[in-house]
Amino acid sequence: MINKEVKLIKPGKQYFGGQGVTYNAGISRKTAGSEKVCMNILPMPPGVHSIPHIHKEIETIAYLLEGECTLFYGEKLENFISVKKGEQIFIPENVPHTPFNQSKNDCIWVVVHSSGDDQDELISMPELTKELDKYKRKSEVKSIKIKSKTSNILSKQNLHRKVE
Secondary structure (H helix, E strand, C coil): CCCCCCCCCCCCCEEECCCCCEEEEEECHHHHCCCCCEEEEEEECCCCECCCEEECCCCEEEEEEECEEEEEECCCCCEEEEEECCCEEEECCCCCEEEECCCCCCEEEEEEECCCCCCCCEEECHHHHHHHHHHHHHHHHHHHHHHHHHHHHHHHHHHHHHHC
């Protein structure tokens, strides 16, 4: 008789992955003894992205449960897909990628890998992080301009008050 056990994994445990983000632990080799598939939850606050990486010989499927997020992918992260709530993406094995929450709201991914652990055969590519800078700067520049205009307006109002 085969001795296999069905396991329930309750929420509450987290871990910091080699991808540079914090996951809510789900089904994996560590939590349930799974060898061929794992599933974890990835909450991403606004402005957060993972360290660009590949999963060597491991496929990834991700379902966006909440929010919207951009997935950058390719040798230099030159491609991107905007993913909205309820949509799914497939990332083939060995494709450099990074999810980047460029929205103003949290997003939540349900991520499945064709391995017992999402840290298996994970190869970080931090040198590709600079490729995301052009996308960060646009939002930062807008924020700086708004702050600058607000500061100028406040300064002028204060000058008028001092004169009066």
